[in-house]
Amino acid sequence: MPAGSRSQTKKELHELLAQLVACINTVKVLTVLAERAASPKVIGDILGMKTPTAAHHVKKLERLRLVELIGEEDVGGTMQHTYRAIIRPLVSTEEWDKLSVEERQRFSIWIVQLILADAAKSFQANVFDARSNRHLSRTPMVVDEEGLDEVASIQNKALEDIIDSQAVIAGRIARDGSIGMNILVAMMCFELPEPSDGLVSLGDL
Numbered sequence: 001m002p003a004g005s006r007s008q009t010k011k012e013l014h015e016l017l018a019q020l021v022a023c024i025n026t027v028k029v030l031t032v033l034a035e036r037a038a039s040p041k042v043i044g045d046i047l048g049m050k051t052p053t054a055a056h057h058v059k060k061l062e063r064l065r066l067v068e069l070i071g072e073e074d075v076g077g078t079m080q081h082t083y084r085a086i087i088r089p090l091v092s093t094e095e096w097d098k099l100s101v102e103e104r105q106r107f108s109i110w111i112v113q114l115i116l117a118d119a120a121k122s123f124q125a126n127v128f129d130a131r132s133n134r135h136l137s138r139t140p141m142v143v144d145e146e147g148l149d150e151v152a153s154i155q156n157k158a159l160e161d162i163i164d165s166q167a168v169i170a171g172r173i174a175r176d177g178s179i180g181m182n183i184l185v186a187m188m189c190f191e192l193p194e195p196s197d198g199l200v201s202l203g204d205l
Contacts, residue, residue, distance in 0.1 A: 022103075025049065027110045029057040033067050034085040035117055041080065058083055118184045140196035148189075155187045 025047070032043050040055035047054065061067040062083070071082040096104065122128040143151065162185055173180050 023057070024106055025053070026057045026060055027106055029054060030061055030066060030085060031110055031113050031117075033058075033061070033083055034114055037070060037082050037084040039080045039082050061085075115184070115186045122184075140192070142195075148191075152189050155189055158187065 028047055029043055032038055032046055038046070040058050041051045043049075043058065044051045044054035058067060062069070066085060067083045068086045069081055070084050073080045073082070099107075119128065128134070141147075141151070172178075
């Protein structure tokens, strides 16, 4: 699950997530705004929906404090508003359990779409494999229910450590006056309907 502000309560996060995944088109609009700043018209063109419909979903996301208005421009006598995504909720396992399978899937599809879009940008810019210390791995496993809990717990702890490291890293960059590097950290653990084709692990090449 994606990380965002830790200042929100669990109740607020659950309500936020529930409203977000209630409509797949709202998720699609947020996906666009997570990738780029755009106006409802541009979003509508990308998603094949009418501008008023796109604007409706943008306003919903704005009320949920997931996007913000960053610009206004007069285009042919019409005021065009540009928005961008500003937050991705951090959801606990307990809050995730409250969602239906359909709601979880909508949210998961959104996350995977963002990961794939970021990976595509990295490949296109020829930076995905530019550094030898990058990590990429794929590890199919056979586990029981307890084993799944164990693996997921390891990943959840890793996520907490990564989030905590952000403040330390930001402080070091500010102190040293160095230029920060944009990276993406992603983890997955999910059930397969049948055995995988095989194990492939390409970490730390």
